[in-house]
Amino acid sequence: MAYQTSLQSQTMEMLVAYRQKPSVQLRNRLVRLNMGLVRKVAHRLAHQCAEPYEDLEQCGFLGLITAIERFDPTQGYAFSSFAVPYIRGEILHFLRDRANTVRIPRRWQQLSRDGAKVRQALTMELGRHPSDQEIADELDLSMQEWRAVKLAASNRVPLSLNARVSSGHHQQSDSMMTLGDTLMDARCQIMQTNQEDRLELQQALDQLEDRTREMIESVFVHQLSRQEVAQRIGVSPVTVTRRIKKGIDELVGLLQKSAALQMEV
Template identity: 65%
Template sequence: MASQTSSLRSRGMELLVAYKQNPSVRVRNKLVQLNAGLVRKIAHRVSHQCSEPYEDLEQIGYLGLIRAIERFDPTQGCAFSSFAVPYIRGEMLHFLRDRGTAVKIPRRWQDLQKESQKKQAELIRLLGRQPNDQEMAEALSIAVEEWREVKLANKNRLPLSLDATVCQQMDSAITLGDTLPDAHYQLLQTLEEDRQQLQRALNQLEDKTRSAIEFVFFKGLSRKEVAEQIGVSPMTVTRRIQRGIEQMVAYLQPQLAQSDS
């Protein structure tokens, strides 16, 4: 099983390099097939956080995967899966934002919210003041707990301004925007961590194997050019690259499993 996974990953890297050098629909479609599991995994996660069908999210995710394939640069030394996840998830989130409000409110609560506006106005005229939760719940013939949930859901449906104050310090206020992580910085940080992991894996290889991989993937030389430089046949270069990628994958697998857990 491990050898099969290593073979798939090395095949994926070769296809990514081939697509970068000579983009074609045939190679791109092969890459989409190889990485379809990543799209399905993210679609499952997102589908549990919204009311949109899994199938729709999966189809949208493939658009993000294609964008990632087109923009991925194998010479940057990062894992394709780490590079592709923000594109795939981003397409799904854009789709959800275009579909409507971020928070889906049950139809019953939407109807109660509309009815409550009329009941509240009647109670204000009758009581001469704002009705409390108990009075509103009785007017709607529902439990107080449900009325409070209706109010909270309607409040959370409205988007917050990034300038909204979340806490106050001695001399300044901290806004919601200040607390949000910098997505660009996080992506750069992830890419740097992936680069360091890849470099450590490269350092585990014997010198000739490491040189062959660096010449082909980082410097963009053909296998024939590499063969001439290190004094072996192009077939030997291919075998060394294949063996080297498998060794790197075997080295990286425990670390990837640990980071995913």
Template identity: 60%
Template sequence: MTATQSSLRSHSLELLIAYQQSPSVALRNKLVRLNAGLVRKIAHRVSYQCAEPYEDLEQIGYLGLIRAIERFDPTQGCAFSSFAVPYIRGEMLHFLRDRGSSIKVPRRWQDMQKEGQKIRAELAKQSGRPPQDDEIAARLGVCVHEWREIKMATKNRLPLSLDATVCQQVDSTITLGETLPDVHYQHLQRLEEDRQQLQHALNQLESKTRAAIEFVFFSDLSRKEVAERIGVSPMTVTRRIQRGLEQMVAFLQPQSLQTDP
């Protein structure tokens, strides 16, 4: 983490504490501007998983950010970014779910579909065979084309089974479920990729600097305890950590530029 990033995080925490003590629109807007990059990053990732425009997802994401600001408790010791991500992403997913609602079939067609099913059963019982579309349409008093549209609309409104075949290969079939991305697995995969990148950057550091960072951030030791373990002063531990984090950011910066919006 650079000195600038550390300063921004400290400033954000100060504003969050002030907002909790005395909420105001002006403070909330400052916090939104400070954390806008988080919304843009999540919107960028989600936009690759759907057909909705990035700009729409970004605007929806700000609603989630505001919810997070209003509900965040600075005394809990949780990083605001970690707290806010579920709110921001959740708003976007709610938006996508609402946009993807089922096909609306006119009430008249719904009633005719029900009546058509009754007529189908009656005709089948009378003739001993499945009735033709023109026979059902005649009893309903509509043309065959409209009756077929009614049937198609009703069929399209039904959810598809995940076991439905979407592709037939020589020795096997591919089902709809097999073509859907595993969101949980994708999330774990991204976390693993981030972990590997951080570990690679950590491995580039001088041994005592790497040890200081690992002891403080992974083992939750105080700087005094770390100083005793690696044989330096607490002030040196602080300087090594700051320099080490700056070096790690420099190692990761080219990859961040490729993924951030």
């Protein structure tokens, strides 16, 4: 417990310093200090899908970096509570993109993973997304080879689920599997969609005024009556109803804005 308190205190001090004067070095220290958050989320999601844990972890680090960039220490909430939705969201977006695609040969998968790791490392080092040329140079590949890897990873044409795939150079000696074997099951996809919906709702809730968010969560999450919420907070039931209505209107606006931004992307 004492260690956890010390870690939180150290993290907050560094976040305040980063907010005042951002630097790649300080951000990397924050990433290393909070690696446990990424690993915890990645381990949990790794049990719900067929993707390698290392891929989930790399995506989680990108989410952690985004959280560090966006965190405002003056808001008064814990960084871990703020960062976990970003970490989980980055991983879930990766899983959603993978859910409806087939696996590529093992050699191409490894090159794609290596590229993702290099991209993450260069992003931390340079403070920006690296170019294809920079990634290719780190992998000691030509631009043509790296673009071929990217194309293989991103442009997989849907085929019959009964079609056979092989990951080796000598197809006859490989153990064969169907494309259907490489797809994530429907239950996992539904779970991911539900998690993404909850993530977007939680991120919108976090943007509301604290008292309004508390009222909404008390009524709709903890199933308390408006009278009980009013007694707990020390206001009238009419005030609770009015604040909840206002908060829901704000939530609708925030979620509509989020949906519009996703459509633009």
